Amino acid sequence: MDQRLSFVTLAVADLQATRQFYVDGLGWEPAVHVPGEVLMFRVADKVVLSLWSRVAFEEEIGQRVATGGVPPLTLSHNVATPDGVDRVLQHAEAAGGEVVAAGQDRAWGGYSGYFADPDGFRWEVACNPGEIGQSVLP
Structure with a gap:
């Protein structure tokens, strides 16, 4: 495979x-x-x-398993700068999403925040300065 x-x-x-x-x-x-x-x-x-x-x-x-909380999954949208993180979070909120964690410095060396879409799926918006984070930028 x-x-x-x-x-x-x-x-x-x-x-x-x-x-x-x-x-x-x-x-x-x-x-x-x-x-x-x-x-x-x-x-x-x-x-x-x-x-x-x-x-x-x-x-x-088949029927999905009810978790009774946050779905055990995140989707991530990486951007080049911390300011970009904050802008995307603001855009998502203006679109009707809920910012569930404002942008902040993370222990892994980057900056990220989270928003929830209408079904509660969490989107991480991240500026990941590491090699793998940079490799996924457009």
């Missing part, structure tokens, strides 16, 4: 609210949108973020 990730699929409660947040709020361009079923974005070379209606998700793969 090749070492790669092609799709990240998240089950969402309200696909229309999700679309409003990502498309109308954050300004992302959908690659695929099937109303009531799925919304997909090309987020990197050969990587797609798929936001799937929870109903359609469960019909195909």
